[in-house]
Amino acid sequence: MRYSLIALKGIKKTFGLFEALKGINLEFSTGKFATIVGRNGAGKSTLLKIMAGLMAPSVGEITINGSTFKNGSGMHREDMGVVAHQACIYPSLSAYANLLFYGKLFSVKELKNRVKEVL
Secondary structure: OOOOEEEEEEEEEEEOOEEEEEEEEEEOOOOOOOOOOOOOOOOHHHHHHHOOOOOOOOOEEEEEOOOOOOOOOHHHHHHHHHHHOOOOOOOOOHHHHHHHHHHHHHHOHHOOOOOOHHH
16 A cells, blocks of 8 residues: 655644634655745644644644544654754754753653664
């Protein structure tokens, strides 16, 4: 069975009466690069937060590596990485220490092994 590495189906996000995302459908394939572009307030950051499991969609589902997540289940956080436009690291810590710190915040399993894989 073939599937996209990441698939978004009908992703909507509302904040009160404001509809930030209106039924987003996207697929990302292995070995490909993608860019999400838009003006301020277009919903780029909201979409990325939902993809990373940091925010729940109001409606829709995300499929990552064949596993589907609904209702904002953060179980896929270990499989996703996000590079923010602002540095979110502590300059006084090494790369290893920064990864350990954030890994502990997100309860990453087998943390030391995962950090070694990344570095």
